[in-house]
Amino acid sequence: xxxxxxxxxxxxxxxxxxxxxxxxxxxxxxxxxxxxxxxxxxxxxxxxxxxxxxxxxxxxxxxxxxxxxxxxxxxxxxxxxxxxxxxxxxxxxxxxxxxxxxxxxxxxxxxxxxxxxxxxxxxxxxxxxxxxxxxxxxxxxxxxxxxxxxxxxxxxxxxxxxxxxxx
Numbered sequence: 423x424x425x426x427x428x429x430x431x432x433x434x435x436x437x438x439x440x441x442x443x444x445x446x447x448x449x450x451x452x453x454x455x456x457x458x459x460x461x462x463x464x465x466x467x468x469x470x471x472x473x474x475x476x477x478x479x480x481x482x483x484x485x486x487x488x489x490x491x492x493x494x495x496x497x498x499x500x501x502x503x504x505x506x507x508x509x510x511x512x513x514x515x516x517x518x519x520x521x522x523x524x525x526x527x528x529x530x531x532x533x534x535x536x537x538x539x540x541x542x543x544x545x546x547x548x549x550x551x552x553x554x555x556x557x558x559x560x561x562x563x564x565x566x567x568x569x570x571x572x573x574x575x576x577x578x579x580x581x582x583x584x585x586x587x588x589x
Contacts, residue, residue, distance in 0.1 A: 540573035
């Protein structure tokens with residue numbers, strides 16, 4: 423396949439799982455083990471993406487992600503837009519997840535929902551976000567996740583300025 427890293431979404435609570443959250447999390451942990459084992463057989467790294475704050479989200483809050491990393495050693499694809507929908511700051515996620523971050527998805531929003539806006543079109547403090555990535559010495563890939571091609575172009579200009587510290 424040629425890919426070195428695959429991003430996988432954590433499971434979601436089913437209506438029944440919401441009534442039994444410990445058991446649902448245990449099943450999710452078992453699935454994580456199976457997925458990482460299969461990826462290892464393929465010679466592929468796998469990183470699990472944090473979920474936005476919406477109904478049934480299993481692993482999106484920083485405390486849950488930190489527990490999953492501690493318990494399983496998983497790597498994380500940090501979706502900064504998703505992190506921005508939870509309590510706390512995106513910078514808290516970056517510093518808290520630190521060396522477990524294998525990949526980053528970038529998009530903006532107002533903090534209320536998963537909007538996939540162009541960088542700078544929402545309320546996220548992108549300067550602080552990129553300073554946090556520089557502080558942890560993040561050197562891996564960023565992936566822009568916008569809905570429209572023009573938003574990608576605008577975001578590329580914005581990210582270049584942010585990466586060199588002038589934006």
